[in-house]
Amino acid sequence: MMHQKSVLRVVSKLLIPPILLFALYVQFHGDFGPGGGFQAGVIFAAAFILYGLIFGIATARRVIPAVATRTMLAFGLLLYAGTGVWSLLLGGEFLDYSILASTPKAGQHLGILLVEFGVGMTVAGAMTTIFYTFAAQTLGGDEPPEEEV
Amino acid sequence: MAATAVSMLWLRDLFAVVMLSGIYSLFAAVLYVVMDAVDVAFTEAAVGAGISTVLMLGTLALTKSKEKAHKKVAYGPLVLVLVTGAILIYGTLDMPRYGDVNAPVHSHVAPRYIEKSGDEVGPPNIVTSVLASYRGYDTLGETAVVFTAAIGVLAIIGRRRKNKKDEPPTAKAKGESAS
Amino acid sequence: MFEIHAGLFNYWVAIALMMVGFYIVIAQGNLVKKIVGINIFQVAVFVFYISMGKVDGGSAPILDESIKVYSNPLPHVLILTAIVVGVATTALALALVVRINRSYGTIEEREIITINHKADHDEDTRS
Structure with missing residues (x-):
């Protein structure tokens, strides 16, 4: 997916680590400045969603499988x-x-x-799960069948 | 902000509508910063402009990105909306003025949160201590809602393969009536 | 007149936005647009709450020695959670739209009603 968009790929590769780091900062610095579990979860999920949009859902699923996001969802x-x-x-x-x-x-x-931390995990898990579910619909046929866990 | 809202009303291209709703969220976030709600602005910018726009675009990719032509103005709803708005505005005439220190909102538990949370809970960010400690039950419930919503999305559209076989009755009936 | 009610302007903005959202929800037939309308309505309510929490001369509710007046943190907490819950329920609504589109092949309210009537009618004639 989008193999020709090298600018997007490079820029998103540069951006994703800082986004994840920022999510952790927001998560654990929420006591002192603005921030907290809800925002951190959303930012964390945004990093994965960006990855999924640029590199394709199949790759994103290899990085963080749907089972992992569902586990995060419940564990939080x-x-x-x-x-x-x-x-x-x-x-x-x-x-x-x-x-x-x-x-x-x-x-x-x-x-x-x-x-x-629990809130952050649930929100991140929920947003990533929802995104995966929607994206699996878009791709349609070439997606491996949803793992029935 | 109002301009984006109104143009969302007129536009028929749903793609533009979704983009405008992201811009609308950003405007709302700016407004929250002006009104001292930094945490809320942060959330609105991340959620409203980020995640929900992506989800709506995903929906558009699955459905249709053009709205069918419709009547320009629907008078019944318009009258209803105007009447409701007028009643609400009449209701605001008694409300405390913007920024009023003596407003009832500021007189009950809020002063206690502001004065005591530093000693009782600790974190300098009052919003965090109210969110996680004083109102822990609330937040637990809201986390459960987010959890349930994700489960609901999975239940509604998560399993595509199985639905292929048992098409819903209406679609079948539609096919029969067409043939 | 405007001078007297200047302090109520924030409520009026919220009400105006609310009514735009309300109009979209009840007058537009497209389901995605209805959801956008619900979002507009929701944000209007948020603006209403946050504007109630503002105190003149107040600062963001983060404790510091040098600050004496804080805005009311309570509305912030309520709205903070409401935003995230709002996007989760929006996602649920969008999932329903996707599902409706799969069953009916359309996301226009009027066409769905027509299809339903047709299906009812077919069942009546068959029985």
Whole structure:
């Protein structure tokens, strides 16, 4: 797909690593500046979508298979709810992070980090999954049958 | 911004409409920055102008990129819309003015978030601490909605092969009536 | 008159955008355009919320020693999540459009209704 568009290929190759890095920065720096799980997930997904648009869906699926995105989708939500259950098991209330570490502040920090990471994974997984699903429709015949997992 | 919205109304080329909706989102993001909502602007720019434009273009590739000709102005809906708008504007006359410090919005939990979140939760970004800590249940629910939406997309159009065999009844009926 | 109500201008902008979106949703027959209309409506609601959170002289709600007045962070949180949920539901709606297009071969509301009527009619005559 688009083998002749060398400018696009080179530029996107240059751009994708900074985009992924920026997504991680937004994810983990969200406590201090604007940012957080939702934005990071979207930016992360945008990097893969750009890759898929330029190099073709088949290549993108080899880089990050559909199974992986679906796992991310489910695992993120599990991580979020799991953080809540963890605080529950430690004797606190559901999603009350103060109990997670020795001091309430450290606990809050850890809890927020985990929860934001869960949100980021779910959003990235959801957006990539949706994009793959739409793109598989466009390609039609020459796509291997959806893996029935 | 209003101009992009109105031109989306008139354009029949859906491709241009989708592009304009991306531009509309960017304008909205600029507006959010002006109104101090940096986090929201960030999200709107990434989501509205990025992801949803790509998804809509994907849909257009699968369907048709031209809208069929339609009546220029539909008077019934127009009257309905104008009446609704007039009622809403009448409703705003009692609303607190823009930027009013004493507006009811700022008097309930918001001051507490601003004053205490630094000590109680920690992160300097209040939006993050409200999002993840004070309103953790909310965010959990919203993450679940995103999850469910992705599952829904997979369920509706994820499995192409199987649908080939059992065409829906309407399409079959249409084929029969044509023959 | 405008002087008195200058502080309400933000609501009026939101309402105007909202009504444009509303008109597209109810008056246009194309399903993709309807979804764009819903998006316009949605963004109008977001603008409405964010404009309510603004405080005169306030700054973005990121704590710093030198800042005394912050804008209200609560609407920001609500809208932040609403945007992402909005795009997820938009994707769901678009998936439905794709599916409708596959079944009916069209995304025009009127043609879909015609096809449905025809199918009903055929069933009636057969039975």
